[in-house]
Structure formats: structure tokens, C-alpha cells
Amino acid sequence: MANEEKHPDSEAQAYHHGRLKEALKTVALEIVQESGEKGLTFRELARRTGVTHTAPYAHYKNKDALLAAVAADGFRKLADRMDQAAADLDPDPLVQLAAVAQGYLQFALEDAAYHEIVFGAEISVDRDDPELRAADDEAFNFVRRLFVSAQEAGAIRDLPADKLTMILWASILGCAEALRMGVAQKRGIEDREELIHLLLDVMLGGLAPR
Structure with missing residues (x-):
């Protein structure tokens, strides 16, 4: 394509034409990690x-569309993290939920740039992008299915699974922020696994059948 002609910038990384679409996402992620969304321009990407x-x-028609594609990758990465965390474990849905929560927290802490684009309120993303919505639903429904399985097994009360999933997601976001800012450590909670176990003890204890 003519408009993918290489730019004569000696500092720039050269990309083959067929790789440019993926390269733009990779570099956009790097820029957001370095300087936030304000540093991300198509001229700098080029x-x-x-x-x-x-x-x-x-x-990509604009920056919002590019960030939507990066966010979709982030949701897929989150789904992979959760899937890996739960793989080969006891099929008990509560055991699976605990592992998935750990995988989610790991993603939030170790893939901070993706996490910021996926969930950050300050990042301008086209949330109506079909690819992004599909990836979002895939990750969300991964957790939702575990709540449904726990309800079917009689392990927790029959409350709306969508709401339970959102509450767990929001709680893990809060845990990640507390760890990132050092708030949890100041309160004597050093270990991320300990924090998730405490969270689930409180949440699932309150959901136990009455």
C-alpha cells in the first residue's frame, strides 16, 4: 500500500507492510506506558x-479506534490469564473463582499498561467498537459462568450473576490499586494472594446459602 511507505527517520523501527497494523498497537501500548494517552499521536506512531x-x-480511523483495538487485546490477555490460572485445578467453582481472581489481580499488576487502557477512566477508547465489546464479553462471561456454576452446585445464593461478576471485578480493581499505591502494605497486607483470599472469604461468606 502506498500510504505505508517507509519514513526516512533513522531512529524509527522499520516494519514490513504486513506487520504495520500489529506494530501500531505494540507501539501505542509503549507510548501510553511511557507518557500516558497525551503522548500518543499518529505522527509519533508513524x-x-x-x-x-x-x-x-x-x-485505524483515529486514536480512539486504535486504543479500542489495544483494549480488545488487553481483554483477551486477561481472559488468557484467568484461563491459565484455573487450568488443571479442582473443578469446584469456588476453587476456580479463587484462582481466576488471582489471575485477574496478576494481570492488573503486571500488565499495567494494558490494564490502564482496558479500565482507565482517563483513556479515550471507542467502547462501542464491536471487537472490543466481544473481547470484553468473553472475559466477563468467563467469570460469570463460574458464579452460575457455583449457584447450580448450591455453593452460593441465587443472586444475579452479572452483578456478582461486576462486584468481584470492581473489588479486584480496588485491591490492585491498594497494592500499587502501597496502601495495603501499610496496613500489613504484603501478599497479593493473602489479599485475594481475604476478599473472597468476605464476599463468598456473605453469599453462602441461608
Whole structure:
């Protein structure tokens, strides 16, 4: 494609034409990690990927669309983390929920740039993008199914699974922020596994059948 012509910038990383779409997402993630959304411009993307300043528009109509694609990758990465955390464990849905919660917290702490784009209120993302909505639903429903399984097994009360999933997600977000800011450590909670176990003890204890 003509508008993916290489830009004569000696500092730029050269990318083959067929790799530019993925490269733009990779570099966008790097820029957000370095300087936040304010540092992300298509001109800077073009400079770093070694293409003309109009080339990124061949793949993404604007910055919101690009960030939506990065966020979709983030949700897929989150789903993979949760799947890996629960793999080969006891099929008990409560055991699975505990493992998935740990996987989610690990994602929030170790993939901070993805996490900021996926959940950050300060990041401008096209939340109506179909690919992003599908990836969001995939990750959300992974957890939702475990709550439904726990209800079917009689382990927790029959409350709306969507709401339970959202409460767990929001709680883990809070735990991640407490660990990131050092608030949990100041209160004597050093270990992320301990924090998740305490969270689930409180949450699932309150959901026990009455």
C-alpha cells in the first residue's frame, strides 16, 4: 500500500507492510506506558514505526479506534490469564473463582499498561467498537459462568450473576490499586494472594446459602 511507505527517520523501527497494523498497537501500548494517552499521536506512531504520518490511518480511523483495538487485546490477555490460572485445578467453582481472581489481580499488576487502557477512566477508547465489546464479553462471561456454576452446585445464593461478576471485578480493581499505591502494605497486607483470599472469604461468606 502506498500510504505505508517507509519514513526516512533513522531512529524509527522499520516494519514490513504486513506487520504495520500489529506494530501500531505494540507501539501505542509503549507510548501510553511511557507518557500516558497525551503522548500518543499518529505522527509519533508513524515516526516510531518508520512510516509516513498518514500510514496509520490505513488501519485505524483515529486514536480512539486504535486504543479500542489495544483494549480488545488487553481483554483477551486477561481472559488468557484467568484461563491459565484455573487450568488443571479442582473443578469446584469456588476453587476456580479463587484462582481466576488471582489471575485477574496478576494481570492488573503486571500488565499495567494494558490494564490502564482496558479500565482507565482517563483513556479515550471507542467502547462501542464491536471487537472490543466481544473481547470484553468473553472475559466477563468467563467469570460469570463460574458464579452460575457455583449457584447450580448450591455453593452460593441465587443472586444475579452479572452483578456478582461486576462486584468481584470492581473489588479486584480496588485491591490492585491498594497494592500499587502501597496502601495495603501499610496496613500489613504484603501478599497479593493473602489479599485475594481475604476478599473472597468476605464476599463468598456473605453469599453462602441461608
